[in-house]
Amino acid sequence: MSIIVFVEDWNNLFKKASFEAVSYAKSWAELAGTTVTAVTSSGAADPAALAAFGADRILTTTLAATPFGMAQQLATITNGSAGMVIAGTSLGRSIAPALAALSGGALSTNTTDTPSSVSPVTVERGAFSSKGIETIELIGGLPMVSFVPNSVGIQERAGEGLVENLDATGTDLLRITEQSIASGKVALPEAEVVVSAGRGLKGPEHWSMIEELASVLGAATACSKPVSDIGWRPHSEHVGQTGIQVNPNLYIAIGISGAIQHLAGVSASKTIVVVNTDAEAPFFKAADYGIVGDAFEVVPQLVNAMRAFKAGQ
Amino acid sequence: MNLLVCISHVPDTTAKINFDAAGTALDATGVQFVINPYDEFSLTKALHLKEAHGGTITVLNVGGPETEPTLRKALAIGADQAIRINATPTDAITVAKELKNHIAANAYDLILCGQESIDYNGQQVPAMLAALLSLPFVNACVDLAIDGSAATATGEIDGGHSTYAGALPMVIGGKKGLVEEKDLRIPNMRGIMTARSKPLQVLEATENDAATRAAKFVKPAAKSAVKLVDSVDELVHLLHNEAKAI
Ligand SMILES: Cc1cc2nc3c(=O)[nH]c(=O)nc-3n(C[C@H](O)[C@H](O)[C@H](O)COP(=O)(O)OP(=O)(O)OC[C@H]3O[C@@H](n4cnc5c(N)ncnc54)[C@H](O)[C@@H]3O)c2cc1C
Ligand SMILES: Nc1ncnc2c1ncn2[C@@H]1O[C@H](COP(=O)(O)O)[C@@H](O)[C@H]1O
Numbered sequence: 001m002s003i004i005v006f007v008e009d010w011n012n013l014f015k016k017a018s019f020e021a022v023s024y025a026k027s028w029a030e031l032a033g034t035t036v037t038a039v040t041s042s043g044a045a046d047p048a049a050l051a052a053f054g055a056d057r058i059l060t061t062t063l064a065a066t067p068f069g070m071a072q073q074l075a076t077i078t079n080g081s082a083g084m085v086i087a088g089t090s091l092g093r094s095i096a097p098a099l100a101a102l103s104g105g106a107l108s109t110n111t112t113d114t115p116s117s118v119s120p121v122t123v124e125r126g127a128f129s130s131k132g133i134e135t136i137e138l139i140g141g142l143p144m145v146s147f148v149p150n151s152v153g154i155q156e157r158a159g160e161g162l163v164e165n166l167d168a169t170g171t172d173l174l175r176i177t178e179q180s181i182a183s184g185k186v187a188l189p190e191a192e193v194v195v196s197a198g199r200g201l202k203g204p205e206h207w208s209m210i211e212e213l214a215s216v217l218g219a220a221t222a223c224s225k226p227v228s229d230i231g232w233r234p235h236s237e238h239v240g241q242t243g244i245q246v247n248p249n250l251y252i253a254i255g256i257s258g259a260i261q262h263l264a265g266v267s268a269s270k271t272i273v274v275v276n277t278d279a280e281a282p283f284f285k286a287a288d289y290g291i292v293g294d295a296f297e298v299v300p301q302l303v304n305a306m307r308a309f310k311a312g313q
Numbered sequence: 314m315n316l317l318v319c320i321s322h323v324p325d326t327t328a329k330i331n332f333d334a335a336g337t338a339l340d341a342t343g344v345q346f347v348i349n350p351y352d353e354f355s356l357t358k359a360l361h362l363k364e365a366h367g368g369t370i371t372v373l374n375v376g377g378p379e380t381e382p383t384l385r386k387a388l389a390i391g392a393d394q395a396i397r398i399n400a401t402p403t404d405a406i407t408v409a410k411e412l413k414n415h416i417a418a419n420a421y422d423l424i425l426c427g428q429e430s431i432d433y434n435g436q437q438v439p440a441m442l443a444a445l446l447s448l449p450f451v452n453a454c455v456d457l458a459i460d461g462s463a464a465t466a467t468g469e470i471d472g473g474h475s476t477y478a479g480a481l482p483m484v485i486g487g488k489k490g491l492v493e494e495k496d497l498r499i500p501n502m503r504g505i506m507t508a509r510s511k512p513l514q515v516l517e518a519t520e521n522d523a524a525t526r527a528a529k530f531v532k533p534a535a536k537s538a539v540k541l542v543d544s545v546d547e548l549v550h551l552l553h554n555e556a557k558a559i
Contacts (some may be wrong), residue, residue, distance in 0.1 A: 097440035105406025140524030181473035
């Protein structure tokens with residue numbers, strides 16, 4: 001009756017959200033008085049490393065290529081277990097509902113905390129694009145949680161760390177013909193710091209200062225919807241109610257007015273900084289810190305100040 | 314092609330969200346409902362596919378009578394017929410099972426959903442539906458091409474894209490990119506008039522076993538007033554010492 005956690009790797013290295021997933025499973029297992037079983041790819045570099053975050057058993061298997069195949073494999077492993085945790089990365093968001101459909105359907109996605117109770121399993125999740133917080137009870141079938149990366153954090157708590165290999169079958173219904181991932185960039189959903197800019201920047205040629213600030217901070221870059229609609233930035237950077245929803249520790253919004261649809265995707269950020277020439281911009285009402293000023297003056301200064309700060313660390 | 318577009322009926326993006334006194338459901342007073350924005354991209358893609366390959370577009374919603382104006386709007390945009398499965402959607406698995414029962418009894422070539430409903434932000438129904446039917450599924454779908462009974466679909470993955478090839482029928486969770494924003498259609502007068510005479514069929518629900526229960530809804534705590542600062546040095550200082558954000 002272990003808590004099972006799926007541990008994603010990319011190019012044989014664990015993702016940050018994967019350590020968070022094991023930490024999540026450990027918190028749940030402590031409440032339920034049980035152990036943590038991690039499932040990962042047999043190609044993953046160092047499965048035993050998961051023990052530091054609470055994994056008692058680590059099952060390695062040759063994973064299927066697509067989310068559905070992986071969900072079928074996980075279904076053979078979760079049978080009879082006490083619960084299942086998957087990080088809400090893009091892969092996790094495709095696997096979790098497929099697995100849920102195969103195991104009763106009791107899934108909370110967009111989850112933002114660890115269970116407050118295990119009878120029934122009760123968690124909080126974001127709803128109505130962060131305009132509401134829902135307390136949800138998982139009442140039928142295998143209780144499953146997919147959590148928002150960065151929402152619960154990584155904790156080091158030792159588990160037994162026994163590594164075993166396991167055969168599990170899953171069928172891929174699709175063939176992957178091409179995969180491309182921008183290297184060296186911080187992925188938006190997992191980013192701890194996000195530097196985002198809007199139409200106030202006037203044109204795509206002015207994004208170099210945004211990218212510079214992001215690189216000094218180790219941040220991901222994002223943009224408002226009109227900016228991606230006009231093609232100044234790729235669609236994949238569009239955040240908001242109809243774009244990617246983020247909840248970093250720090251969200252810096254430059255030249256973005258703060259329309260309700262934009263705020264809906266970013267208001268869960270722990271700290272929000274706004275730079276805008278217009279003191280009346282609605283974003284200031286949702287911000288923790290603000291500078292009323294011209295981005296073309298403030299951002300280069302901020303790059304220098306942050307660089308000096310990082311150098312002194 | 315026999316195309317199915319699954320439509321969810323959601324509060325408009327500008328809606329102020331409030332919950333009822335018991336805190337167990339949305340207070341819909343004064344809330345304007347619309348076609349889920351993600352589903353609009355899928356509906357427009359269906360129109361493009363119909364224009365290229367011929368066929369019929371059915372729009373389907375699992376919901377109460379209050380969702381019919383939303384289905385009529387989809388008809389006015391260009392769908393040929395609408396179906397409402399009469400149920401109060403309690404959770405994703407019940408909706409997915411209702412959709413599955415209907416789809417299993419009808420020969421659809423392609424099932425287009427949206428990536429996510431902007432009300433409960435579940436991002437669950439399409440993948441559940443595909444798994445229940447053992448059909449291929451592509452989430453966050455930003456490109457789709459059909460060639461006979463084969464499909465090529467591209468989905469966003471963290472930091473990039475993945476392209477898949479497979480056989481129809483297939484389920485997709487669409488979003489901006491599947492078609493462009495400028496391609497989205499708004500109903501014109503003629504569309505609205507003809508929508509009135511297009512069929513809207515009501516089917517009775519067959520599933521009622523929810524696997525989750527919404528125990529309570531609250532609104533997030535209000536932010537305290539913004540601290541305006543004059544210099545970037547002060548900002549860096551506050552972010553480090555006060556907010557502990559850097
Ligand atoms: C159905 C629907 C869904 C939507 N979904 C989203 C969504 O998911 N995400 C999203 O972002 N939007 C979304 N929108 C659009 C949203 O309503 C706003 O139009 C959009 O967020 C505005 O983008 P912006 O702030 O970049 O541009 P603007 O509103 O034009 O604001 C630009 C800001 O820059 C400031 N500025 C100008 N010059 C400077 C300067 N030199 N230095 C500093 N500041 C400057 C201005 O004062 C202004 O506040 C949606 C709209 C609809 C109808
Ligand atoms: N009640 C419903 N009726 C029809 N389709 C739905 C319903 N709920 C969700 N869907 C479809 O599933 C997609 C994702 O919804 P969700 O899983 O609720 O985020 C939506 O964009 C719709 O295409």
